[in-house]
Amino acid sequence: MAGYELDLKPVPRGERSLGFPEVFSIWFGAGISIAEFWAGAMLVGVLGLNLPSAILATILGHLLGNTILAAVSLMGYYSGVPTMVLSRISLGSRGSIAASIANYLQLVGWTAVMLVVAARASETVLAEASGLKGWMVYSSSIMLIGLAVVAWALTGVKGWRRVELASAAALAVLSAWLTAVVASSRDLPRLLAEPLVIDERFWLGVDLAAAMPVSWAPVAADYSRFSRSGLAAFWGTYVGYFASSSLFYIIGALSNLLVNQPDPVGVIAVYGLGVPAMLLVVLSTTTTTFLDVYSAAISLKNTLPRIDIRKHIVVAGVLGIGVGLVFPVESYEWFLLLIGGVFTSLSGVMVADFLRNRLAYVEWRDPVVHVETRGLVAWVAGTVLYILLSASSILPEVEIPLFSDIGAITGSTLPSLAVSTLLALILG
Template structure:
């Protein structure tokens, strides 16, 4: 995400992406150091500005553009898969971000609804950009529309406010593995590593990575749903379950195999349903699976 934001910002000003990667990385670290509890007014200002700028971008695309050939279309199933990968990968992030909410059910519900509505809006902008502007490059669209500075602000702040959550979650995950780590400084370290990676490596095509995300998180979420909602097992009071790990691995392999078949509904849903069924069946047949250590969250 740092790479994409830096490349887009660099395109607007016809410069390399390294400088903007450093700027975005520094802002992400600043967001982390300020902390979630102190980000109230800062986040409100950033989100309000992003909302207004995105409305402007949306109006520019659909009012001034003319329909053009959008290029070769992917299959509906492939589009479903790429659309499903990001929300699935965000589940742990949202869990880390809302874990201290006073009303977790309401916080999760609001997160889901807002994420869904805004995602549909963003997909609409992307589709409109491809059809009316003849390109899906947001930086090129901003340059053509004459909103270079506004476009730059959209790119940088949307990257910072989103990737900040990724880095924060990385810090929390690191702390859950190594109890002695400070989650905030682990998040800062993750941001630094991400910034260096964005400068050194080419990440123009991340389609394969999105499919990898889907193959990892789809069976993981299925195991979680089967264990918590159907087997009624609370992870906070259960020991580490090797059976669930094996089922996740089966789900992972199944996803990679299903990738070779183009289903109209994609392969995330079939993979999740099969993995969930295996989780419930294994839980019923082997209620006392092999366990090693207690999970502490």
């Protein structure tokens, strides 16, 4: 791994090598994920939507959320720098450090979650095929998949170009196979024939679908800064993630309706899908989680400029493996969901600044302001609103007067995104 992947400085246009197919492949792989499967299952299992309503909510939410994700990706193309460096315009050079630390924590946390679920799927398949199961199989799976993730992240842009295209093709075939298996149920025509219901649960579903692409915004520019054109950066990100993430939301919803299984491990067990399903889970974990590991190192370098990114890709991967081995994911998943509000509102502030002054990104100069008070106010306000609106849904024992009632109708992602964006525009 060599070149600009190891630094935060702007990538010159002549040094960029990712076209639309490569950017599309990166984000297509990111969207085929256990997290999307879970979220789709929540649309029907938690919110109680029927299949037509879940499909429409998925599409509308992704149309909205992908706009933010692709906008940050476009900002990366114009400036040539990673997302946390971009946040210096909105928060100041020192203000961006707080965002970088939060991003590092969430990326290591999600690395652990993804490795744990992939290891559980591997253990399920091995137990059925050979009778092998238990802690040794589980822990070995976490370590092996984690090391594969680290190796993938270390290949750099040249490696991503080759590997991501091949993996996207393999994931497309495996996803089509999984879709065909799940959709082959005789109940599918009946589920699709149910009437579309537009009520408060539907709008919560839209908010839940929008949350996933927005959650990727903090890392979008880390990869689009290597794009050869703005069209490749924007539409490669938008179309790639929309196609795969929407599909897996819908597969998750359908699986939960048909066999009452909210995660791919349960579906593997019920359908007896075996090795192909395990390959899908493991490959999708690798294509998704290498983004977490590489971007964790990038975020840390924005905080500690002298570190070696290559070494800290390994450190982030090892931390993810360690957390996955030691701590049950259920014990800190609520924290990862709450910390998502930090980046929902930050994305709004950054997009507002881009709309106000695109030239600052085209002619990139490191901001001289240490702390940008205007941006910090909008960021904190949006984050606090997100926490107030989402607290009851993430921690059911918590009830916040007025805000819990509003959050149960509107969700938290889109309101906090709107408030932070508008505040940044007004204060600006």
